[in-house]
Amino acid sequence: MEIVIPKEGLPEPPPIPQPNIFPIEWRVETPRLAEIYERSKVQAWNPSDIAWSDLDPAAFSREQRLALMYWFACLANFDASGPPVFARALVHAFESHEQDPVRKCFFSITRDEVNHEEVCQRMVQRFWPGGPLDWTPVSSLELVAHNNIGWLYHNGARYWTGFNRSFDKYPLAVVFTSFMMGEMASSTLFRGMASEAGHPIFKDVFARIGRDESRHLQICMTILESTWPGLQDSYKEMITRQLRAGFVFLSMILWEPPDQFWDLPGTFLPNHRVLVGIAREAGLGVLTFEQQAENWRQALARVRAIVERWGIEFPAIPELDIDGVDVGDISSDDIIPVF
Numbered sequence: 001m002e003i004v005i006p007k008e009g010l011p012e013p014p015p016i017p018q019p020n021i022f023p024i025e026w027r028v029e030t031p032r033l034a035e036i037y038e039r040s041k042v043q044a045w046n047p048s049d050i051a052w053s054d055l056d057p058a059a060f061s062r063e064q065r066l067a068l069m070y071w072f073a074c075l076a077n078f079d080a081s082g083p084p085v086f087a088r089a090l091v092h093a094f095e096s097h098e099q100d101p102v103r104k105c106f107f108s109i110t111r112d113e114v115n116h117e118e119v120c121q122r123m124v125q126r127f128w129p130g131g132p133l134d135w136t137p138v139s140s141l142e143l144v145a146h147n148n149i150g151w152l153y154h155n156g157a158r159y160w161t162g163f164n165r166s167f168d169k170y171p172l173a174v175v176f177t178s179f180m181m182g183e184m185a186s187s188t189l190f191r192g193m194a195s196e197a198g199h200p201i202f203k204d205v206f207a208r209i210g211r212d213e214s215r216h217l218q219i220c221m222t223i224l225e226s227t228w229p230g231l232q233d234s235y236k237e238m239i240t241r242q243l244r245a246g247f248v249f250l251s252m253i254l255w256e257p258p259d260q261f262w263d264l265p266g267t268f269l270p271n272h273r274v275l276v277g278i279a280r281e282a283g284l285g286v287l288t289f290e291q292q293a294e295n296w297r298q299a300l301a302r303v304r305a306i307v308e309r310w311g312i313e314f315p316a317i318p319e320l321d322i323d324g325v326d327v328g329d330i331s332s333d334d335i336i337p338v339f
């Protein structure tokens with residue numbers, strides 16, 4: 001058998017129209033990202049291995065079970081967005097030929113977020129069969145919990161279309177900054193709850209999720225350190241606006257929903273406070289309103305210190321007495337849901 005090379009040379013394959021996942025290649029420009037990806041494999045955990053039998057629903061009152069289910073149903077509004085959001089980022093990273101470790105890191109975040117979603121699923125189903133929404137309330141407290149979850153998911157649905165367009169609408173530096181903000185928020189939330197939680201199973205899952213979220217934050221920071229230099233001023237303005245959008249979106253779970261974006265009836269917040277209060281008394285580890293505000297303020301101060309190093313202005317957050325640039329109204333189109 002002989003190889004064939006015509007005198008005029010081999011025919012060239014047609015150029016591949018982009019964006020496309022082909023041609024295949026595995027470039028490594030940032031070895032640190034490859035290291036973080038390796039760490040994600042070593043730190044992997046399995047939600048099935050949690051000692052679920054130690055979390056006995058019968059140890060809680062019916063109202064506490066409802067409130068615990070309610071909180072995890074709220075968390076699911078965020079953590080169940082994780083898998084599809086990062087799966088889309090993963091596909092985008094392949095199509096735009098991001099270096100291999102970026103793609104692998106997005107894969108690992110997707111993998112982790114599926115675990116976090118599974119924790120929400122198991123908690124909801126453990127405390128309230130049929131939860132979050134497929135059950136019939138038989139008391140006033142159950143009625144308001146069911147109604148609030150319905151309203152929350154109505155809002156989740158509103159940001160999905162906007163997010164689907166965000167990779168066409170924004171340069172990667174802007175999208176990654178939103179990711180960074182989400183990971184800063186989630187690592188802060190779970191660290192706080194892991195230390196406050198009364199029940200060992202809550203402590204255990206929050207500590208595991210918190211460690212994942214800190215790794216996600218490191219991934220975002222490492223990507224941004226190479227994406228931010230030479231950033232155009234118009235992108236910087238977009239990022240300032242996106243930081244405010246991140247605050248508006250994430251406050252729902254880190255603190256309380258602000259006036260912008262959230263389409264909620266007047267009954268939502270008072271009933272939410274009652275339910276979260278019951279979950280707190282049951283040992284879930286939800287911080288108090290003031291602790292949450294302080295925690296959020298500190299997380300935002302860290303984000304501010306990071307972005308200002310790159311000449312990106314921070315938005316005003318009057319809700320937490322943080323001064324900055326007024327970026328106007330935030331709508332569902334501005335929300336990049338990350339956690």
Ligand SMILES: [Fe+2]
Nearest residue numbers: 079113116339
């Ligand atoms: Fe998560």
Ligand SMILES: [Fe+2]
Nearest residue numbers: 183213216339
């Ligand atoms: Fe995350």
